[in-house]
Amino acid sequence: MNTNIAIKDKPRKNALVMFIHKLGSPPWFYDFTGKFIPWLWLIFGALTIWGLYLGLVKAPADYLQGESFRIMYIHVPSAWMSMLIYTSMAVMGFIALVWRIRMMEVLAMCSAPVGAAFTLVALATGSLWGRPTWGTYWVWDARLTSELVLLFLYLGVIGLYNAIDEPRKAARAACLLALVGAVNLPIIHYSVKWWNTLHQGSSISMTGGSNIDPSMLWPLLIMAFAVKFYYAANLLTRARVRLLEQDLRKGWVKNVVREQKP
Amino acid sequence: MNPEYTAGSLSGAFAALVRRDLLLAFRRRTELLFPVIFLLVVISLFPLGIGPSPQLLARIAPGVIWIAALLATVISLDALFRSDFEDGTLEQFVISGHPLTLIALAKIATHWLVAGLPIVLLSPLLALWMNLPLESLSVMVVTLALGTPILSLIGSIGVGLTISLKRGGQLLSLLVFPLYVPILIIATAAVMAASDGLPYVQFLGLLTAGLITSVTLAPFAAAAALKISLS
Numbered sequence: 001m002n003t004n005i006a007i008k009d010k011p012r013k014n015a016l017v018m019f020i021h022k023l024g025s026p027p028w029f030y031d032f033t034g035k036f037i038p039w040l041w042l043i044f045g046a047l048t049i050w051g052l053y054l055g056l057v058k059a060p061a062d063y064l065q066g067e068s069f070r071i072m073y074i075h076v077p078s079a080w081m082s083m084l085i086y087t088s089m090a091v092m093g094f095i096a097l098v099w100r101i102r103m104m105e106v107l108a109m110c111s112a113p114v115g116a117a118f119t120l121v122a123l124a125t126g127s128l129w130g131r132p133t134w135g136t137y138w139v140w141d142a143r144l145t146s147e148l149v150l151l152f153l154y155l156g157v158i159g160l161y162n163a164i165d166e167p168r169k170a171a172r173a174a175c176l177l178a179l180v181g182a183v184n185l186p187i188i189h190y191s192v193k194w195w196n197t198l199h200q201g202s203s204i205s206m207t208g209g210s211n212i213d214p215s216m217l218w219p220l221l222i223m224a225f226a227v228k229f230y231y232a233a234n235l236l237t238r239a240r241v242r243l244l245e246q247d248l249r250k251g252w253v254k255n256v257v258r259e260q261k262p
Numbered sequence: 263m264n265p266e267y268t269a270g271s272l273s274g275a276f277a278a279l280v281r282r283d284l285l286l287a288f289r290r291r292t293e294l295l296f297p298v299i300f301l302l303v304v305i306s307l308f309p310l311g312i313g314p315s316p317q318l319l320a321r322i323a324p325g326v327i328w329i330a331a332l333l334a335t336v337i338s339l340d341a342l343f344r345s346d347f348e349d350g351t352l353e354q355f356v357i358s359g360h361p362l363t364l365i366a367l368a369k370i371a372t373h374w375l376v377a378g379l380p381i382v383l384l385s386p387l388l389a390l391w392m393n394l395p396l397e398s399l400s401v402m403v404v405t406l407a408l409g410t411p412i413l414s415l416i417g418s419i420g421v422g423l424t425i426s427l428k429r430g431g432q433l434l435s436l437l438v439f440p441l442y443v444p445i446l447i448i449a450t451a452a453v454m455a456a457s458d459g460l461p462y463v464q465f466l467g468l469l470t471a472g473l474i475t476s477v478t479l480a481p482f483a484a485a486a487a488l489k490i491s492l493s
Contacts, residue, residue, distance in 0.1 A: 097486075152440040159436055163427050172490045173423045177437060180419055180483055184441050191444035195451065 024103045026243045027252035033236045040233035047226035055219030062216075068132040073219055075125035077227045078118045079143075082150060085115030085231060089157070090182035093175030103239075105171035106246075108178065109161050110238035114231055116154035123147055142196035146189045153181040167246050275360045276368045283372035286345075293341070297334040298380045304330040305388050316393045323392035324402065324453035325446075330388075331381050331406060332413065332442055338377035339417040339438075340431045342369055343488065347425045353492060362485035370411075370418045370481065378410035398456035401466075405449040408469040415480035416441050422487025445472060 022028045055073035062069040089111040096104035126144055127137045138144070157174045164170035247253045287294055308326050309319060346352040346369075355365045385406050389399045420437040424430030452465030 149440050149443055152436065156433075156437045156440065159433055160423060163424070163430075163433055169426075169490060169493055172493075173487065176483065176487055176490060177419075177423055180441070183479070184444070187444045188440070191447045195447045 024101055026103065026247055027255075029103055030240055030243055030252070030256065033240060037233055037236050037240075040229050040236070044226055044229035044233055047222055047229065051219045051222035051226055055216075055223065059216045059219055060213070065133055068129060069216075071125050071129045073223050075122055075129060076220060077224045078125065079122040079147065080224060081227050081231060082115055082119040082122050082147065085111050085118060086150060086154070086178075086182065086185065089115060090178045093178040096175050097172060097179070102168065105168065105175060106239050106242050107235065108175050109171050110235050110242055111231075112154055112157045112161065112174070112178075113238070114234050116151060116158060118227075118231075119147060119151045119154055123151065140196065142193040145196065146192045149188050149192065150185070153178075153185070157181070272360065272364055275358075276364060279365060279368040280372050280375075283369065284375065287372070287376045294376060297338040297377050298384060300337060301330050301334045301381060301384065301388070304333060305391060308392070319393045320395060320457070323389060323394040324398075324450040324457075326392060327385060327388050327394075327402065328405075328409075328446055328450050331385075331410060332439070332446065334381060335377060335410065335413040335417060336435050336438060338373070339414075339421050339434060342373050342414075342418055342421045343425050347491075352425075352488065356489070356492060362488060363481045366418060366422070366484040366488065367477075367481040370414050370484070373418070374411050374414040378414055381410055382406045394453075395457050397459075398453050401456040401462055402453050404466060405452050405469060408466065408473050409445050409449045412445050412469075412472050412476045413442060415476040415484075418484040419480055419487050422484045422491060424491075425488070426491040445469070448472070 023032065052073065056070055059070070061067050089108050092104045092108035092111065095101060096108055123144070126147070130139060130144075131137050157178050160177055161170045161174040164173055244253055244256070305326060308322070312318060312322070343352060346355070356362055358365075382403060385403050386399055389402050394402060417434075417438050420434050420441075421430075423437065424434050427433065448465050448468050452462045452469070455462040455465065
């Protein structure tokens with residue numbers, strides 16, 4: 001493509017450093033990610049089908065919880081992702097604020113809706129799971145409560161980003177909020193955990209125990225792996241669209257559009 | 263310009279700013295009373311909605327007073343930088359050569375003196391209204407004295423981020439309430455422990471730790487937020 005001539009003319013540096021520098025450039029990022037996003041979706045699809053087949057069909061029913069434990073294969077990976085994505089958003093936000101890298105602003109902000117969705121899925125499946133196991137849809141369990149606060153933090157980041165008109169300013173403000181939230185998140189988590197033990201005496205353990213059978217564990221690990229690919233694919237797809245939206249009047253987008261036309 | 267306000271030293275600038283803001287606040291006395299009146303009205307609604315049972319009121323008193331204090335703080339937060347932002351004074355602060363962190367800290371300190379301190383002073387009365395046992399009344403006052411500055415400090419970050427928005431107030435509550443969760447938990451736990459005759463000093467220690475941490479960190483974040491909003 002003719003859009004990255006300027007980068008090629010620079011003196012050669014370490015190949016990895018060059019690669020990372022190049023990814024900071026929207027046209028290069030757009031080109032590069034476009035090539036392997038289909039593969040990410042494909043790997044995600046394959047892993048999900050495999051993991052769900054093992055989890056929903058092959059794995060034996062739990063001796064305590066019966067069939068309902070199978071919701072774990074969606075719930076646990078989602079809950080892990082909700083926290084992982086917040087961390088990755090805060091790290092990207094930090095990089096964006098310190099080094100003012102625009103790609104990082106875009107990536108951090110595109111992470112927020114994905115993370116919020118995972119948090120919502122974790123909450124919804126958690127309360128559906130709670131009905132047969134605890135006998136109620138909602139308990140102010142420590143993990144449920146901190147997950148709820150996490151959802152509010154995500155909504156705050158998304159709300160702030162959407163409220164400010166100028167995209168770069170909005171991204172920087174929301175990145176700062178994500179960072180403040182990341183500093184507070186451990187404090188919130190531990191205070192809620194401790195609050196719960198104070199109010200309820202003994203809390204109910206969500207997992208059946210630490211001795212989980214391999215036939216039940218493997219599908220979970222596969223699913224946990226699969227959702228990472230979902231995050232990557234979804235994030236990069238979102239980031240590509242966001243870049244096109246923001247750079248609508250720039251030359252490289254015109255080239256992209258021109259290439260797309262038959 | 264009054265030479266007093268161009269004082270070169272940091273402490274001079276800090277004192278001048280606090281004095282100016284306090285003066286401005288006392289020139290608008292009715293606005294000064296809004297958070298306090300709000301607090302009284304909200305708390306008086308609880309017995310009306312829940313029933314006048316003294317035991318029940320005593321049980322929920324710590325939570326009710328603290329939640330009302332959170333709401334009153336958030337309502338008053340918007341005024342923290344609003345008028346300075348609208349008339350351009352905030353930009354003058356940025357180019358004044360003094361660190362914006364210090365200016366933010368001065369504004370936060372004034373905000374607490376104007377909006378937080380009245381809540382602390384009023385809290386014994388509120389505690390009596392809610393039938394809180396007398397032995398936990400002093401603990402209630404101490405938690406509010408330690409906790410309300412944290413509310414102003416953390417809130418200042420949210421205000422800094424939303425100041426450039428026309429209707430930032432609604433968004434502000436979404437931004438800051440999740441961050442207030444630990445303070446609410448620890449402060450109410452202290453009062454409840456005192457009501458139950460249990461030791462409560464560890465909670466006051468945690469609140470003090472929170473106060474020290476937020477005094478050291480929040481002004482930097484608030485200054486960074488203001489810089490983003492002014493860019």
